[in-house]
Amino acid sequence: MTATVTRKFYDLPSSSRPGLGPASSYVQRKANACRVQILSTETYGHVLRRVLRELHEEWLECQSPGWDGGNAPPIAHDVLVHAVLLVVGLPLDVPMPEVAGQPNGAIGLDWYRGANRLVWISVTADGAIHWIARAGDSRARGSDVLLDELPGELLNYIRRVMNE
Amino acid sequence: METGRRMVLDLEVLARFVVRRRWLRANRTVKAQAFVPDARRELSVFRHEGFSEEQLWATGRVVATMRSCSLYGRADVRADTIKGHALSFDPNDEPLNHVNVIGWPEDDAEKMEIAQSIADLCRFHAPPS
Numbered sequence: 484m485t486a487t488v489t490r491k492f493y494d495l496p497s498s499s500r501p502g503l504g505p506a507s508s509y510v511q512r513k514a515n516a517c518r519v520q521i522l523s524t525e526t527y528g529h530v531l532r533r534v535l536r537e538l539h540e541e542w543l544e545c546q547s548p549g550w551d552g553g554n555a556p557p558i559a560h561d562v563l564v565h566a567v568l569l570v571v572g573l574p575l576d577v578p579m580p581e582v583a584g585q586p587n588g589a590i591g592l593d594w595y596r597g598a599n600r601l602v603w604i605s606v607t608a609d610g611a612i613h614w615i616a617r618a619g620d621s622r623a624r625g626s627d628v629l630l631d632e633l634p635g636e637l638l639n640y641i642r643r644v645m646n647e
Numbered sequence: 648m649e650t651g652r653r654m655v656l657d658l659e660v661l662a663r664f665v666v667r668r669r670w671l672r673a674n675r676t677v678k679a680q681a682f683v684p685d686a687r688r689e690l691s692v693f694r695h696e697g698f699s700e701e702q703l704w705a706t707g708r709v710v711a712t713m714r715s716c717s718l719y720g721r722a723d724v725r726a727d728t729i730k731g732h733a734l735s736f737d738p739n740d741e742p743l744n745h746v747n748v749i750g751w752p753e754d755d756a757e758k759m760e761i762a763q764s765i766a767d768l769c770r771f772h773a774p775p776s
Contacts, residue, residue, distance in 0.1 A: 501766060535715075540774040541669060549714045552666040553691035583680040591680040595672065598767045603679060605759060613755035623758040626774075 522571075523598055527575060534579040538566050538590065545584040555586040559625040566590045569606060572631055577638060578645050580604070587612075600644045602637065616640035618647070653696070655736040655746060657727035661692040663769070664707040668715035677722040677771050681752075682762035690748040695723075698744060706744065722769040732761045751753055 522528050544550065545558040569592065570579065580592035585605060593603040604614045606629065615624040618640055627634050633641075649682055655661070663681055665671060678708040684690040703721070711718040726736070729748055737747040751758050 544667075547715060549718065550667075551685070551691075552710045552714050552716055554685045554687060554689070556686055566663045581669070581672070581678075583678055584667060585683040586685040586691055587683050587758075588686060589683075591678070591683075593678065593680075595678075601763070603759060603763065604763075605683075605755060607755075613759060615756060615759045617763075624760055626754075626756055 519571050530579050537582050538610045541584050551586040560609040566606045594641050602641045618643040651737045655726050659726045660695045660723050663692050665719045666711050679763040679766040682765045684694050684751045688751040690724040692746050712752045716746045724769040728768050
């Protein structure tokens with residue numbers, strides 16, 4: 484029996500886990516081109532551009548030592564790069580996060596619907612992400628290396644928090 | 648590690664000055680990012696004890712001005728809320744009434760969990776106009 488998988492346009496893969504060989508490479512190129520085209524539309528593109536602008540502004544405003552009123556170090560450029568890659572790589576059905584600098588030199592990305600419905604990801608200079616998630620009674624936290632796409636568990640939490 | 652300096656009591660209220668616009672949500676609640684400790688694992692707060700409201704705000708303005716920041720408000724939290732997470736206080740009075748919250752875990756996700764729990768219970772106050 485062959486399973487039929489119905490995919491919506493926003494299920495297009497980002498650039499993660501490409502297969503090997505020319506066919507896979509072709510599909511990947513087409514998928515990426517399609518993704519770029521979708522992101523250039525007003526509907527999806529303007530939200531992404533707004534968040535990218537906010538990330539850049541936040542990084543710029545957090546360049547003086549003590550920008551938090553205390554002893555926060557300047558936020559490294561690598562943090563900005565990793566945060567941008569994370570945001571650009573979000574699946575299209577996942578809403579954009581709010582952004583804020585953190586006194587430990589990381590950038591926080593958060594999806595917040597209340598004290599019991601939130602996801603907060605902290606992006607660091609070495610490409611690690613640390614995160615907590617609350618969706619009703621379900622709570623989780625973890626640390627991962629930032630790859631092209633967020634871990635499935637984390638994406639599911641974001642979807643639950645923002646869609647339920 | 649609370650030294651012989653004025654010990655922070657459970658019922659005291661501590662203020663975290665909000666000097667970043669993006670630490671506030673549109674509904675005027677304070678984001679947990681405001682309560683993340685710095686790289687030395689210290690979170691800078693000020694006790695209300697012995698300060699009038701005016702003196703407290705004046706302190707916030709000094710903190711913001713010294714770092715070329717703006718003062719968007721303060722987040723008040725009770726000391727026992729912080730102690731409940733096995734954190735402790737270093738009341739160094741540098742400047743007056745300054746306290747560092749110390750004893751944070753090494754694990755970053757655990758720190759975030761604590762910062763979020765403190766943010767959940769803090770009360771935001773906008774500066775007087």
